[in-house]
Amino acid sequence: MFETLASDGTARRGRLTTRHGTVETPVFMPVGTYGTVKGVTPAQISDVGTQILLGNTFHLMLRPGGEQIAALGGLHDFMQWQGPILTDSGGFQVWSLGELRKISEDGVVFRSPVNGDRIDLTPERSIEVQHNLNTDVIMSFDECTNYPATEREAEVSMQLSMRWAQRCKDRHTLAKDMAETADTLPADKRPGLLFGINQGGMHEHLRRESLAALEEIGFDGYAIGGLSVGEPKDEMLAVMTNLLPHMPDHKARYLMGVGTPKDLVAGVALGVDMFDCVMPTRNARNGYLFTSLGTLKIRNARHKISADPVDPSCGCYTCSNFSRAYLHHLDRCGEMLGATLMTIHNLHYYHDLMAQLRSAIETGTFRTLSKSLHDQWNTANELV
Amino acid sequence: MFETLASDGTARRGRLTTRHGTVETPVFMPVGTYGTVKGVTPAQISDVGTQILLGNTFHLMLRPGGEQIAALGGLHDFMQWQGPILTDSGGFQVWSLGELRKISEDGVVFRSPVNGDRIDLTPERSIEVQHNLNTDVIMSFDECTNYPATEREAEVSMQLSMRWAQRCKDRHTLAKDMAETADTLPADKRPGLLFGINQGGMHEHLRRESLAALEEIGFDGYAIGGLSVGEPKDEMLAVMTNLLPHMPDHKARYLMGVGTPKDLVAGVALGVDMFDCVMPTRNARNGYLFTSLGTLKIRNARHKISADPVDPSCGCYTCSNFSRAYLHHLDRCGEMLGATLMTIHNLHYYHDLMAQLRSAIETGTFRTLSKSLHDQWNTANELV
Numbered sequence: 001m002f003e004t005l006a007s008d009g010t011a012r013r014g015r016l017t018t019r020h021g022t023v024e025t026p027v028f029m030p031v032g033t034y035g036t037v038k039g040v041t042p043a044q045i046s047d048v049g050t051q052i053l054l055g056n057t058f059h060l061m062l063r064p065g066g067e068q069i070a071a072l073g074g075l076h077d078f079m080q081w082q083g084p085i086l087t088d089s090g091g092f093q094v095w096s097l098g099e100l101r102k103i104s105e106d107g108v109v110f111r112s113p114v115n116g117d118r119i120d121l122t123p124e125r126s127i128e129v130q131h132n133l134n135t136d137v138i139m140s141f142d143e144c145t146n147y148p149a150t151e152r153e154a155e156v157s158m159q160l161s162m163r164w165a166q167r168c169k170d171r172h173t174l175a176k177d178m179a180e181t182a183d184t185l186p187a188d189k190r191p192g193l194l195f196g197i198n199q200g201g202m203h204e205h206l207r208r209e210s211l212a213a214l215e216e217i218g219f220d221g222y223a224i225g226g227l228s229v230g231e232p233k234d235e236m237l238a239v240m241t242n243l244l245p246h247m248p249d250h251k252a253r254y255l256m257g258v259g260t261p262k263d264l265v266a267g268v269a270l271g272v273d274m275f276d277c278v279m280p281t282r283n284a285r286n287g288y289l290f291t292s293l294g295t296l297k298i299r300n301a302r303h304k305i306s307a308d309p310v311d312p313s314c315g316c317y318t319c320s321n322f323s324r325a326y327l328h329h330l331d332r333c334g335e336m337l338g339a340t341l342m343t344i345h346n347l348h349y350y351h352d353l354m355a356q357l358r359s360a361i362e363t364g365t366f367r368t369l370s371k372s373l374h375d376q377w378n379t380a381n382e383l384v
Numbered sequence: 385m386f387e388t389l390a391s392d393g394t395a396r397r398g399r400l401t402t403r404h405g406t407v408e409t410p411v412f413m414p415v416g417t418y419g420t421v422k423g424v425t426p427a428q429i430s431d432v433g434t435q436i437l438l439g440n441t442f443h444l445m446l447r448p449g450g451e452q453i454a455a456l457g458g459l460h461d462f463m464q465w466q467g468p469i470l471t472d473s474g475g476f477q478v479w480s481l482g483e484l485r486k487i488s489e490d491g492v493v494f495r496s497p498v499n500g501d502r503i504d505l506t507p508e509r510s511i512e513v514q515h516n517l518n519t520d521v522i523m524s525f526d527e528c529t530n531y532p533a534t535e536r537e538a539e540v541s542m543q544l545s546m547r548w549a550q551r552c553k554d555r556h557t558l559a560k561d562m563a564e565t566a567d568t569l570p571a572d573k574r575p576g577l578l579f580g581i582n583q584g585g586m587h588e589h590l591r592r593e594s595l596a597a598l599e600e601i602g603f604d605g606y607a608i609g610g611l612s613v614g615e616p617k618d619e620m621l622a623v624m625t626n627l628l629p630h631m632p633d634h635k636a637r638y639l640m641g642v643g644t645p646k647d648l649v650a651g652v653a654l655g656v657d658m659f660d661c662v663m664p665t666r667n668a669r670n671g672y673l674f675t676s677l678g679t680l681k682i683r684n685a686r687h688k689i690s691a692d693p694v695d696p697s698c699g700c701y702t703c704s705n706f707s708r709a710y711l712h713h714l715d716r717c718g719e720m721l722g723a724t725l726m727t728i729h730n731l732h733y734y735h736d737l738m739a740q741l742r743s744a745i746e747t748g749t750f751r752t753l754s755k756s757l758h759d760q761w762n763t764a765n766e767l768v
Contacts (some may be wrong), residue, residue, distance in 0.1 A: 034713070034714070034717045034719055035710070035713065035714075036714060036719050036721040038719065038720060038721070039720040039721065039724075040721070041701075041721065041724065041725070042705070043701075063713065063716060063717055064688070064709070064712075064713045064716075068688075068689060068709070071689065072689075072691055072707060072709055072710075073691075078707070078709070078710055078713075079710065080705045080706060080710075304448070304452075305452060305455065305456075307456055307457075317425070317427075321426075321464045322464060323456060323462070325448070325452070325456055325462070326419070326456075326462055326463065326464075328448075329418070329419065329447065329448045329462075330418075330419075330420060332447060332448075333418045333447055335418055335420050335422065336422060336423040336720050336723060336724070337420040337422070337423065337424070337425065339720060340423075340425065340720070340724070341425070
């Protein structure tokens, strides 16, 4: 299901095989919370170079509901995205609810932020919902450890997540076994891959213990959770630096919820294969654009009369056709098209960055590219 | 500039030639208020069958301003729509301001609804702004007569509009003469066509007087203004029925701000060539969809689990790919993509309707088609 095609230092160039096609890694996955990447059509998502999307189990189970999406043929048919889809488990969103949720050994109880209904979310239920969504990569249900946390708090939380990981695996295995007995079930309706999520806060030995527990259970891929939750960047990098060399070589490694372009380069350097983050899409809607010359804020008055594209070296639909002045105008008037065009650009930027990194690993020039990108980012922020 | 290719009763099948290509009439023009048809890219606007767009002089002169758009190459380059564009004159929007504007012989003074600035809009200024936008069809600046209005009020208002129409023509002629002397000016930078606007309220003889005054001045096309302003449908139809037979055969006839699919069929039957209305786009954003089976309200709970497309007989991107359930879900979650997909459908519906009408006129089957459409609309509303 995962093979490494080339490596350059600890950076890996790989390929993940799913029921809906292969994914060339390292890869960035745009976030499609409610079965849509906000503001863009599936045709546009594909045109910018997207290989695999992320869907949010938490949001989709509330609206329109896993059973309903199952009745409509699964998430691929519902949203008309026929490439691979990964779904998170809902653990992170439940954690984000803060005081509004109650955690026990069994799972989490919370009030729906949509209509106030009481919702019980257990590891088994999360897997069932993801089976209903019929996604290609299913994430195990975990508790995201708070930051900061004492060592004891982080340990208790991690151990709960590992017991939940086992329950997720059991529920997934049951579904796979049932699918085995159904000869007529097409391949794309059988349960997809299941990834486990590493926790342990900022504590190296807990992260290692968590990894050992996950490997003991056995997953199709391993994710690093509980980062990008408020910790300083050097703590995040320390966790990654210590953990990644111990992760199994022959399985995909997914760094959840990360991050900036710099974070992606750092993650790839350490051997991460998969990333997701709302940053390119959310920032686009707020007029923050990623360019080869640094970040551009389209609301800045200097763009009001600029006939230049956002990034002269970018080949996306937005940069090929529209001026900064037009995007500035759309943003100022609150026109939806501004969000659409800027989302297209930012996603293209992220995907193009990953394509550059993949190519550099293949040719053994990853360090050169990484240095060149950092030089650009460090010197050019004032230019745009 | 306008030729009639076929006719069927009083319905005409024509062709308008502009600096940015020809327009097959009868035609519907989507409204692109701020240099964007809300929620859709120029590529999508083109894909649904749009031949010509309408831009709003009033809104564009406030944001980003006519001079700025001129500096960026005109409205076509600014918004990246290389087909024909018609601009209204701002008269209707000024009228909509109600008490917030002051009208004199010279023109209108009002406060900008964007920033409170005092704005002077005269017939000459409206033409200058439209020249700056460099649009293909320029509308003369008029006063939209209130409804209801006494005969005397309608007469005074109409006569003011006719004096303004002369000033618009004079200003336009001046620009054309200046362009004549500039040998190197490319054809698409020379002033476009100028249309006059008929007024006179609901009074037949005032409408006829207005038409005579406009023909005396001489325009490239003639529009009917001051309808769809709150009057009953039968009064609107009476004005059209009385006026249209007297309008010159060899010039395009444009019914402004109208209307529903039924209105379009009625207008075409009487010999109208051009229409514009916010209805398909605005209704789409509110979840009201036009279909061959009547109007569909996507928020209706019956669509929550429907795997059917909006209209099984529609070939648009939305109906070819997405279920009512998905659109219902997007609408419920306030997702932008819902507005985009529903706008694509409604515009496709309007353009497809006009294409059917054009084809029926060519084959002499307009009455048959008109009857068939009315039968559908009158019986099928309960189906969706």
